[in-house]
Amino acid sequence: MKKKILLITPENEEINRFRKKQFNNFIQITMPYLAAFIDESKYDITLIDEYNQKIPYKKQFDLAAITVNTSNAEHCYKIAERLRAKNTRVVMGGPHATLLPDEVGKNCDYVLTGEGELIWPEFLEDFYNGKARTRYACETVPDLKNLPISRRDLIKKRPFSKGAVFSSRGCPYSCSYCNLKQIYCKPFRKRPVQEVIAEIGTIKNKYFVFWDDNFWGDTDYARELMKELKALNKKWAAQVTLDRCNDDELLKLARSAGCIYLFVGIESFSQESLGSVNKGINVVQRYKAIIDKIHNNGICVQAGIIFGFDGDKRNVFEDTLEICNNLGIDGATVSILTPLPGTPIYDRLKEENRLLTGNWSNYNGKTEVAFLPKNMSKEELFEGYMWFRREFYSIRSIFTRIKKSRVNILHNIIINLGYKLAVCNI
Template identity: 30%
Template sequence: MARICLINPRFPTSFWGLNHGLPLLGKKANMPVLALPVLAGLTPAEHEVVLIDENVQEIDFDALEGFDIVGLTGMTVQRDRMRDILLELQARDIFVVIGGPWITVAEDWFRGLVDVMFVGEAEETWPKFLEDWSRNEWKPRYEQAEKTDMTKVPLPRYDLVPFREYAMGCIQTSRGCPFQCEFCDIIVIFGRKPRVKTAELVVAEIDAQHKLGVHVIFLVDDNFIGNKKAAKVILRAIVEWQKQHGYPLAFFTEASLDLAEDDELMQLMADAGMVAVFIGVESPDEDALRETKKYQNVRGGLIERVHKVQAAGLEVYAGMIVGFDSDDTGIFERQFEFLQRARVIGAMAGMLSAIPKTPLYDRLEAAGRLDNAAADDPRIATNVIPLLMSREEMRDGWLDLMDRLYDAENYFERFDELFIKGKLPLASAKMRWLRRHKPLAYLKNQTLTILGALGMLFRLWTDPRTKPYRPVYAKYLRKMILSGRPPRYLFQFAWKCILHTHFATMTRQMVRGESRLVNT
């Protein structure tokens, strides 16, 4: 038997980490990292497993000396903190294993600091390593020969996750994406053939998290609709679970823009209680989309398809990128105008970066247009050398774009167009079903929604950081109230204020030079 501690390192402040907004929610982190409970679920029962997410608890390095194996995972943005932890573990002569997205694409990054590395998925290699370790015959590197069969994975150890510390839960229903976007490492790590869990497995995970107090679940698939037929089966199962339990959960996910081409799929997502979807739009320019092989985004008008998804009751969050080879200094204005017209409130525009092992990385390396040291330079924050502008022009244009997007008036103009004037049919299927089948639950939902919104608004109005934005918040709060929209829209308004506080605080700090550039 081994005592095993699995660690997720602290994330740096980032746009999607919601760091500045979490205190307004009374939470410590946005969501858990699934690698920890997944690995714990793969660990034979005779071993003891402890999980540490540094985003919600400090690492006690003295206590780690009492473990036989300490495992570390991490993504690209965590690599600096990963190195710090590994140096401390090495100084204490602790047996260390490492896996996750970053080590998978950058195997040499921590050479000499780890005893065992896991490349790619680990559903087969983790149990195999534990068998080898018990015989003192472990190998320094493990990599699965085949991709994981997602229909056979065990239930993650969600009982080890302190969900009360997180703003939301998360579940992965599939791995892989059928598309070939040049900059993306998903197809490098998980492949282009989507592998999907059974609906029964997904519902079992939903049920487990619901019983542990989760109210919002992010389906963290890199493309939930990579296999549309399988996604519909899962959605129908979620609809039935929601009806059996009185629609206690809200969902959101990530999907490709071809979602707009499938009315049945969008309807099922709304019926399942899904309220938002993150879509990698990347650019309003067709030349850039073709250049990066984002062909699924060039089939028809971008704005029209975003509006179609919104009309189905799904708010669209968008990932945008500047710095493609066809981008000149006019791209920043085109990005801004697109997002305003598309009514995308939550937009993350980043500078193009090249991840090792991706086609983009290989192409730019061959062309001599990579500067990997610049990715860690707090004044540059990308390793890409753009073609039609200087790195400084790209950086300054990107900062100005983010500053404009998260100017309070611009931000809430998009909110007004989508939620007030546009009357986005948010959670309409859920509310219709509750009114018809569970009227008391409907009234309870309305009451709790109002109380939740008032609680968030109280925190916002008493937090000194929001003082510069309160006049705009008050202006649009009045418009919201006078519009007569139902209570769930007031809750959305309060949530958007919290998001704005985070985005605006972070952007303002970067623009003023008060923090390093964060390109995530």
Template identity: 55%
Template sequence: MTLNPEEAALHCDTIFIGEAEETWPQFLNDFLCKKAQKVYTSSRAPSLAGLPIPRRDLIVGNRFIRGAVFASRGCPHNCSYCSLKKIYHNTFRTRPIDDVIKDIASIPNKYFVFWDDNFFADPNYTKALLKDLAKLNKRWAAQVTAHSCEDEELLRLAKSAGCLYLFLGLESFSEQGLKDANKNFNKIEQYGKIADKLHRHGISIQAGIVFGFDSDTSDVSETTLKACNDIGIDGVTASILTPFPGTGYMNNIKMKAG
């Protein structure tokens, strides 16, 4: 609904635009008083402190959802295809470490996933969190940028805290593709070194690859597969480039068409 509220409003009694930590309680109060509004819009970035721990005991039959946790929200980068800056307020925030640890400790199973958009975005915060996380003896995965994995101390702490694999947003093995993605901080010539570094720390790599940039040629699938095999990528999540409303990529399309 946040990305296309006008369309969603045609099919709902009430819609929520943006982050809902403050608007959802407001709606519940209005609903009980029989004065629910049509639209609730997040006007400011809500604090991530003191958020309630999910009632995971109410989730039946889906172990994956029961093991989802987030320690931060947002991302400091501005990739052209990414909808984060439209969904969230354009500010990167972290949860108090004690809150995150309490949340993780409440998960009944040993495995979980950090649902952060960029778990290594604030390395000092992440390092402090990992030191406390190591005490829980859990196993986990997270999404990070490739260049953040150049920090040896961060990788060492991640492994000692139970990291099994990291999702790296490589996106493309084409310089023009990375330029189209506004992701010039990715350096293709460093991909192999980063992969070797992660493997030395015993961490597997799930690469995020995007197909469909204007610069992609008909052999992009074949060349990408070869490049991934050459540097030892363990798995790939392939996505089709989608110009979501409000993203930089969509705005560029409108400018070219206009």
């Protein structure tokens, strides 16, 4: 007899309001990917993404699986409480479960820690046979060969943004605010090129995004993949480090393979701030030359920018806006520095008694400040961050930056207006 399983991509109301108006919110890939491991002779699958769907609490399920990020942890615990009240068993995994399994374990029936390729199918088989353990931990580094293709057919109401795929896992670097080293096995790993190409070929949309943490973490592999990708005639974006963009051959190959946007973690225009979080691979003096090089190859720059470093003073917001306008930065994903549990910066701020709250909902990097900044109040940090977002996505700034960039102008305008609507919606 089949069991009914509910897969949930959680999103609390505060973050949902923040993201809802943007045009470029691609589906989170975790649950569609995990769905591909499920034996449908044993399970009926329902996939819910709270970005645009409601959890069907009135229906009965045997098992619910929730992927837990830190900022959604409290929200996930409330979901689990409602489901368990109806005798639905709940299993949790994801970054927060990996970092704080004891805490998460108090709010569900089963906890999976680490990468899921091996332990997720094992758990599903054990649960089906009535012998599931309360804890499953990834103790063997998963091989990324022969992986199943994400179940995009289960995704509802996302006709233009369900095209997400990953080709590698991990990042060679160790920025102190990032938790990748704590949640993934250490080796940087790649999927076989032809398997990635085959999966991309199943994406019906012309546009897709690579969900890799660092798409150019291995440039030889990336070159091989992009050469094969060119024949598919698709348009795509990916996340890379700025230092790898100082390679004309790599950029030309990316453009010829259909790349229109690169997300680069600029983070700050202060070398002191970058050094304080172990991001010395970014050299501020090289920013302009590298960004010009990206633009000259017909690719837009989506800059990751973080406010709240110890070197940031009250003038950082205006200075950053001026520099972004002068460089023609096409778009920016702006965040407040967030000390995620398990990271070096969390440990340091905790030791310095600068953490302001233990409520994980405040650790979202978008709507709350979770720590005491060094050179301004938490209110000044938040107000400055919001000022920057409004000004960066003002009509004046949008056209100043696009005029400077002159790259993919139509896409650029659409994406900028999408972010502008999101800012206005807060």
